[in-house]
Amino acid sequence: MLEARLEQANILKKVVDAIKDLVQDCNFDCNDSGVALQAMDNSHVALVSMMLKAEAFSPYRCDRNIALGVNLTSLTKVLRAAQNEDVLTMKAEDAPDSLNLVFESSDNDRISEYDLKLMDIDQEHLGIPETEYAATIAMPAAEFKRICTDLAAMSESVTIDASKDGIKFSCNGDIGNGAVTLRSHSNVEKPENNVDIELTEPVALTFSLKYLVNFCKASALSNQVKICLSNEVPLLVEYNLSGSSYLRFYLAPKIGDEE
Amino acid sequence: MARTRSTKAASAANGDQSQPVATKSKYSPPVDSNEPSRVFILPTKATSAARIILLLNPRYSKPTKYLLCPESGLYEFTQIAAPKTTPRSWLIERKPAATEEAEVQAQITNGADLFIATPVDPLFVVLPALTSSTASKSDDGKRLFLTSEDHFDSLSDSASTHFSEVLRCEKTRTLFEARMGAICDTVEAGDEKMFRLNEKKLIEQILLKAKALGSTPLPPSMEDKFVKKVLEAPLSVQKSDVIKTETKEGHDAPSLESVESQSSVSTVDSATTVDSTSSLASAASTAATSVSGDAVEDSVSTAMKASDDVVALQRLKVAFSFICSGHVSPTTATRLEGLLKERNMSGVDFAPLEAYLTELAKLRAEAASARSMADYSGKRHLDDEAEEARAEKKRKLEEEKKRKASASRGVRELKKVNTSGMKKMSDFFKKK
Numbered sequence: 001m002l003e004a005r006l007e008q009a010n011i012l013k014k015v016v017d018a019i020k021d022l023v024q025d026c027n028f029d030c031n032d033s034g035v036a037l038q039a040m041d042n043s044h045v046a047l048v049s050m051m052l053k054a055e056a057f058s059p060y061r062c063d064r065n066i067a068l069g070v071n072l073t074s075l076t077k078v079l080r081a082a083q084n085e086d087v088l089t090m091k092a093e094d095a096p097d098s099l100n101l102v103f104e105s106s107d108n109d110r111i112s113e114y115d116l117k118l119m120d121i122d123q124e125h126l127g128i129p130e131t132e133y134a135a136t137i138a139m140p141a142a143e144f145k146r147i148c149t150d151l152a153a154m155s156e157s158v159t160i161d162a163s164k165d166g167i168k169f170s171c172n173g174d175i176g177n178g179a180v181t182l183r184s185h186s187n188v189e190k191p192e193n194n195v196d197i198e199l200t201e202p203v204a205l206t207f208s209l210k211y212l213v214n215f216c217k218a219s220a221l222s223n224q225v226k227i228c229l230s231n232e233v234p235l236l237v238e239y240n241l242s243g244s245s246y247l248r249f250y251l252a253p254k255i256g257d258e259e
Numbered sequence: 260m261a262r263t264r265s266t267k268a269a270s271a272a273n274g275d276q277s278q279p280v281a282t283k284s285k286y287s288p289p290v291d292s293n294e295p296s297r298v299f300i301l302p303t304k305a306t307s308a309a310r311i312i313l314l315l316n317p318r319y320s321k322p323t324k325y326l327l328c329p330e331s332g333l334y335e336f337t338q339i340a341a342p343k344t345t346p347r348s349w350l351i352e353r354k355p356a357a358t359e360e361a362e363v364q365a366q367i368t369n370g371a372d373l374f375i376a377t378p379v380d381p382l383f384v385v386l387p388a389l390t391s392s393t394a395s396k397s398d399d400g401k402r403l404f405l406t407s408e409d410h411f412d413s414l415s416d417s418a419s420t421h422f423s424e425v426l427r428c429e430k431t432r433t434l435f436e437a438r439m440g441a442i443c444d445t446v447e448a449g450d451e452k453m454f455r456l457n458e459k460k461l462i463e464q465i466l467l468k469a470k471a472l473g474s475t476p477l478p479p480s481m482e483d484k485f486v487k488k489v490l491e492a493p494l495s496v497q498k499s500d501v502i503k504t505e506t507k508e509g510h511d512a513p514s515l516e517s518v519e520s521q522s523s524v525s526t527v528d529s530a531t532t533v534d535s536t537s538s539l540a541s542a543a544s545t546a547a548t549s550v551s552g553d554a555v556e557d558s559v560s561t562a563m564k565a566s567d568d569v570v571a572l573q574r575l576k577v578a579f580s581f582i583c584s585g586h587v588s589p590t591t592a593t594r595l596e597g598l599l600k601e602r603n604m605s606g607v608d609f610a611p612l613e614a615y616l617t618e619l620a621k622l623r624a625e626a627a628s629a630r631s632m633a634d635y636s637g638k639r640h641l642d643d644e645a646e647e648a649r650a651e652k653k654r655k656l657e658e659e660k661k662r663k664a665s666a667s668r669g670v671r672e673l674k675k676v677n678t679s680g681m682k683k684m685s686d687f688f689k690k691k
Contacts, residue, residue, distance in 0.1 A: 020667045020669065020670075021667050021668070021669020021670060021672075021673070022669065022670065022673065023670070024665060024666045024667070024670050025665070040684050041670070041673055042670065042673065042674055043673070043674070043676070043678045043681075044683045044684050044685065045678045045681040045682070045683060045684065046684070047684045047688070071665050072667065073664065073665055073666065073667050074665070076667070124685075124690055125690065125691045126684060126685060126688035126689065126690055126691065127688060127689050127690065127691040128688050129688070156676075156677060208676055208677070208678065208681065210672075210673065210676040211673070211676065214669060214673060217669075233687060234684065234687050250684065250687075250688075251681075252681040252682045252683070252684065252686075252687065253681070254679075254680040254681055255680050255681075255682070256680050
């Protein structure tokens with residue numbers, strides 16, 4: 001059986017919030033190393049991969065592998081009942097038909113308990129290999145979000161051009177064009193504002209802005225976001241959760257149809 | 260008949276017999292401003308000796324005004340009134356008399372009533388005396404031979420009528436006696452003629468009139484209601500648009516009794532209205548005019564069709580009961596209707612009509628039951644289908660709703676995103 005206790009319901013709430021607009025139903029795969037999630041959007045051009053390591057929970061107990069098939073909209077409804085600071089405990093049988101969620105308020109002795117019906121989801125798992133990316137950019141999550149939303153107002157897609165001069169987000173839309181360029185920047189006092197560019201070779205790729213804006217919903221999870229690009233491979237947008245836990249988004253680049 | 264504009268004060272018509280009734284407009288009685296002018300259509304045949312008199316209405320035994328002309332016979336008045344919903348009036352203009360310049364030349368009546376004098380057989384007037392008066396019957400109920408004087412006496416009883424005065428005129432007396440003779444057995448007793456009612460003769464006389472009336476198609480409203488509708492076979496059930504007509508039929512019972520009752524009812528109505536407005540006109544049945552013409556659609560196919568013989572018989576029957584309803588007292592009318600069916604009494608064989616009507620009643624019953632069954636099953640069938648369709652629609656709608664509810668707005672939005680030129684994830688990452 002599964003029993004996982006999160007000190008802050010916050011994390012799960014934000015993770016679910018970040019992916020519920022990309023994926024409708026997905027399996028939470030629980031094993032002894034933690035809770036993992038991998039799902040694609042309806043068009044299968046984007047993939048979300050989440051790993052909540054066992055260390056994120058205290059305590060964490062999972063006797064055997066359990067797949068919790070969840071409708072994310074439903075899960076959102078239940079999680080809405082939890083306060084950010086509540087202690088969240090997930091419990092499930094070995095072959096569960098429902099997921100038990102308990103929210104305990106630390107301030108008062110309020111305990112709320114919900115059972116969420118589970119569903120059988122037939123999902124294929126893709127093996128994602130470790131990739132050496134040509135460009136890896138670490139930047140404030142808020143900054144990435146701002147660039148994406150600003151450019152999305154002008155165009156459907158953005159070209160991310162990483163060169164030794166910096167990283168340039170440019171778009172070309174019906175009403176005109178725009179570009180935002182970021183250079184490496186380090187702020188000693190506020191390391192979360194650092195812009196860190198690691199480049200092995202220049203790379204320029206075009207991506208759908210709608211998807212990127214969608215990924216940016218995870219900005220609340222982390223101060224920094226890591227963007228990794230390489231030709232011929234999907235873009236990786238990674239938000240770091242506590243410890244080595246992560247939330248990763250992959251997006252296939254747009255090829256060939258430069259307007 | 261000439262249309263004249265003679266006006267009569269009611270008082271003149273009521274009591275003063277000496278005042279001649281003019282058929283020409285040159286004769287205009289003194290104008291009484293209290294009495295409104297009335298418009299009459301009088302027969303040209305009527306001589307200047309004609310009078311408006313009060314006689315007992317044979318149907319209702321009420322004093323009613325008739326026009327009596329010693330030469331051309333008896334006339335009853337039929338009042339033709341405009342419907343109350345559309346008020347009309349007459350503008351009556353008198354020819355200016357050279358002597359009376361100050362006289363009012365024209366006036367407007369307060370209603371557009373029109374009185375038409377139509378000939379009526381005097382035998383109807385004497386009929387009540389022959390049938391009902393106790394004097395004409397012996398103790399065992401058998402009718403006795405009586406002199407015309409005796410018969411007329413029973414009619415003259417009532418002081419409100421002018422019958423006795425009328426009989427003083429020799430010509431009129433002969434007229435009445437001649438008509439009486441037509442329906443009576445007579446015996447000569449010395450120099451006097453004795454009369455006894457012969458019902459067979461009476462029926463023959465009325466049938467004669469009925470045949471004259473029925474030889475041509477009856478007035479359209481009567482023809483529709485009492486001949487066509489009664490003889491009409493039920494319409495085929497499959498046609499849905501027909502059902503309404505059929506229901507209508509179902510409501511007026513298709514038997515002849517209903518025909519008679521309807522006609523007599525309408526007669527009473529018209530009579531009362533006449534009486535209430537003025538007791539000038541004898542109430543000839545205005546049933547025909549009061550019938551609303553529900554024209555029956557001929558285009559619809561019927562299960563059986565009445566032959567011309569049957570139609571003629573039905574017409575005759577309707578005409579007979581129409582005449583009876585206007586001029587014969589209800590009890591006598593019922594008796595005559597009964598006698599009409601006896602062949603040896605009437606001389607007319609109604610068997611084909613009876614057979615047709617029996618057949619028709621059977622068909623109608625069948626059609627009615629078939630229809631009710633068809634209605635039932637048809638409705639049920641329709642209900643089921645509609646129910647199913649509705650359920651299916653509902654189910655689909657609910658599914659759609661559920662599906663939508665389970666997907667967040669973001670997911671739905673993302674479906675619209677143009678993903679052209681983007682490879683699938685499975686192109687980059689291999690399945691585990």
